[in-house]
Amino acid sequence: MQKNQDTQKPSTPSTPYANVTAEQIKADLPVVGSNGRKFAEVDHMQGSNSIKLKKDQAGVHHYIPLSWVKRCEGKLELDRSAEDAMRDWSERAPGGGQA
Numbered sequence: 001m002q003k004n005q006d007t008q009k010p011s012t013p014s015t016p017y018a019n020v021t022a023e024q025i026k027a028d029l030p031v032v033g034s035n036g037r038k039f040a041e042v043d044h045m046q047g048s049n050s051i052k053l054k055k056d057q058a059g060v061h062h063y064i065p066l067s068w069v070k071r072c073e074g075k076l077e078l079d080r081s082a083e084d085a086m087r088d089w090s091e092r093a094p095g096g097g098q099a
Helices: 082-088
Strands: 030-032 038-046 050-053 062-065 069-072 076-078
Touching (some): 038 082
Parallel strands (some): 030 076
Antiparallel strands (some): 030 038, 038 050, 050 062, 069 076
16 A cells, blocks of 8 residues: 655745844844854844844954845844855945945
8 A cells, every 4th residue: 555645844934034124233233153153243224124234353244145044133144154155255235336
């Protein structure tokens, strides 16, 4: 007798951190990678999906997407390490503007 595999639950959507909203993102919050390392601070939300970070030691702003944020409880905890975030962040504002 063959089991009916159609009874399995469908996979969950790929938005596991949908509970973090743009309204929760506040200036000066520390930004921490999944490895616990703080590497930036929030400047402000840029639009509804991008977070502008304060200038780094070189005087450059960076941007990360809100979708990277796993948790926002006194700090922004990301779904990736600080090193991965710094490798993948952008120096351009959403829409192509300069930082």
